[in-house]
Amino acid sequence: MNTGDKKFVPVMITPFNLKAKVDFDVLQQLIDFYIAAGVKGFFANCLSSEMYSISEDERLELTSFIVKYVNGRLPIVATGSFGLTIEDKAEFTKKIYDTGIEAAIMITGHFAHVDDPDELLLKNFDKMFGLTGDIPLGTYECPAPYKRILTAEVFQKLVASNRLVYHKDTSILLDNVKAKIEIATNSNMEFYDAHTPNAMYSLQMGAKGMSSISGNFYPEILVWMCNNALDPAKQEDVAWLQSELTAVDPIIHQAYPMSAKYFLQKRGLPIRTISRTYALELTPQQKQTLDEIHTRFLGWCDRLGIKPL
Template identity: 55%
Template sequence: MKTQNKVTRRDFLEKMPPLALGIVAGSGLVSSALARSTAPSADEKKFVPVMVTPFGTDQKIDYDHVSRLIDFYLAAGAKGFFANCLSSEMYFLSEQERIDLTRHVVKHVNGKVPVVSTGSFGDTLANKALFAKKINDTGVDGVILISSHFAEKGESDAVLMQHFEQFFALAGDMKLGTYECPSPYKRVLSPEVFKFLVSNKNMIYHKDTTEDIAKIEEKLAVAKGTQMELYNAHAASALKSLQKGGQGMSPISGNFYPEIHTWLCKNANNPAKAEDANWIQAEITRMEPLISNSYPLSSKYFLRKRGLPVELVCRAKGKMITPEQQLVLDKAHRTFLDWCSRLGIEAVKA
C-alpha cells in the first residue's frame, strides 16, 4: 500500500517491462505444470472442466464416482481440471472436504494434466493464506483465489489490490490463479487490477466470467506474452475468446458435453472448420439457458443419461428436476448426439 515516503511493490512493478519482471511467454500453467512428455504445444487451446461433485444418497462425497467422472472427462479430451469450484458446490463442503476432494482429484489424475483448486477460504487474510497452503500441499498446479474474497462489494480496486498484496506476502511461493466467481458476489477484475496480478510471476491462471468479449480482450492484451493464461467460463463468447488469444474454456456446459468443447478448442483457429465452428458456437449458445436450469443437478441428470451412475443428489439449491425440465434435458441429449454426428465426434461411452 502507498505511503508518502515509500514506493510500493505495485508502483515499482507498473514501471517495469515484462522481461525485467521475469514474465515470459511459456512460463504459465502449460510449461510450469505440464513440463511432461505429454505436454501440449504452447498455443494449444484447452478445455478445463469445472468439476461437479458426485454425492451418495447419504450426502457424502462418492469418491469412486469422482474417479469415474475424471476418467470420463479425460476420455473426452480434458486438458486440465478445476476441482473445488462453484460447480463442485464448494460453499457446501467443509474445509476438510475441500482438501480431501482436491487431493483425490490430484492423485487420480496422476500428473496427466494440471489440476487447480480454490484456496482462498478463511475469515482473515492470514487464515486464507493458511488454507491456501493446505490446498497447495495436495499437489495442485495452482491455487485459485476468488476475487470477491479479497474485498467487500463496495470497496475500491485499491483496497482489493492491497489485500491481494498482503495475501501474497503471507502465502509465500506457490502458483496462483484468480476466478471471478459469482458468489459471494461477482467481482470482475478491472484492467488495472489484472495488470497488477499479472506482474506477479506466480499468477498463472485466470477464469473469466465477465460474459463480455470486450473486457476479455482487454485482459488478453495485458496477459499477452506473459505467464498468465485466461480460461473463459462464458459459453456464448467461447469461440471469439479462443480466437483472440484465450488459452481455453471452462463453461458449465462442459459437464454435459465435454467432447464438443474439446472439438471447439481444437478447431477454433482452423480455417477449414470455420463454418462448423461458427455453427456449433451458435448451438451451444442456444442450449446454455436450457441446461442451466437447476444446475448442477441438471448436469448430473445429463451425465446419468450418458451412462455415469451418479446420484441425483446435490447439497446446493435445486434439489429436484421437474418432469418438464427432464423433457428439456432429454431433448438436449438427443441434440448433442446430432452435434456429434455432424462434427464427426465419437461420444464417450461412460
C-alpha cells in the same frame, strides 16, 4: 501450465452418495470420463464442485483424491481462498497446495466486499501474495459470494505481480475479455473464459482455453471447439457449433448442478441427482428439456464426426 495448444479445463462436479457424502467411486469414473473426452486439465474444489456446501476437510480430501487419482496425467488447480481473514485464506491456500495441485485459485469476491474500492482489493491481494511465498496462484471471478469483475487496470497490476499463472474470466462482454486477453499475452498467465457463448470469440482472440459448466454436459464438444476454433478449414462448423452452444447455454444453467448430474446419468455415468446446493428435484418439464438437449447434442456429434462417450 503453459503450452501452445488451446485447452478445455472442466470445472468439476462432485458426485454424492445416498447420504450426501462424496462418492469417490463415482468420482473416479467421472475423472476417466473427462480424460476420455480430451480435457487438458482440471479445476477441482470450485463452484461446480459445490465448494461452499462442503467442509474445509472435505475440500482438502476431495482435492487430494483427485490429485492422487489423476497421478500427474493432467494439471490440476483448485480454490484456495477460504477463511475469514487474509491470514486464514493464506493458511488454507498452503494446505490445498500441499495436496499436489499446480496452482491455488483465489476468488476475486473473497478479497473485498461488494462496495469496497479496487484499491482495497489490490491491497488485500498484495497481502495474500506476501503470505503465500512462491505458491503459484490464479484468480477466478466466481459468481459467489458475489461476482467481482476485475477491470483491465486491476488485471494489469495483478499480472505485473508475476504471481498469477491462471485466470478464469466471467466478464461476458467481449470488449472486456479482449482487453484482459491482451494484457495476459506474453505473461505467465493462462486465460480461460467461463462463458460458453464467448468460446469461439475468446479462443480466436487469444485465450488459452475454456473452463465452462457446459463441459459437465458435453466435454468432448468443448474440446472440439478448443481444437478447431482457429482452423481455417473448420470455420463454418465452428460458427455453427457456437450458435448451437449459445442457444442452449441459458437452459443448462437452470437447476445447476442438478441439471448436469441428470444429463450425465443419461450419458451412462452412475451419478445420482443429489446436490447439497440445489435441494429440489428436477421437474418433469426440466427433465424433458434436458432430454431434448441430449438429442441435440447427439446431432452435434453426428455433424462434427465425434463419437460420443
